[in-house]
Amino acid sequence: MGALCSKSGTHSGGHTVLGSSSSATNTAGPSPSDPRTAAAEAAERRLKAAQKxxxxxxxxxxxxxxxxxxxxxxxxxxxxxxxxxxxD
Incomplete structure (x- = not known):
């Protein structure tokens, strides 16, 4: 049904892979090789953002x-x- 609602000329470019290292959201530098360290750093960023x-x-x-x-x-x-x- 999606093909009926869109035109082929409205979308240009390729696809975006979520979680790629070239993402704009990863501005804190290179990602650590340990997934637990990466998760801890992400949790700290979320906590600081929630506090602000x-x-x-x-x-x-x-x-x-x-x-x-x-x-x-x-x-x-x-x-x-x-x-x-x-x-009783």
């Missing part, structure tokens, strides 16, 4: 609310107390 999300450099209070939230103690619900069933 929603902040701008022009804001004098940049990241203050996020830091306050990170330092706040986590909510841990109390363990459930099972009611004891007593027969």
């Amino acid at each position: 999300r929603g902040t701008t450099a022009a804001n004098p209070n940049q990241g203050r609310l996020a830091a306050k939230l990170a330092n706040q103690p986590k909510f841990v619900p109390e363990p459930r107390q099972e009611e004891r069933l007593v027969w």
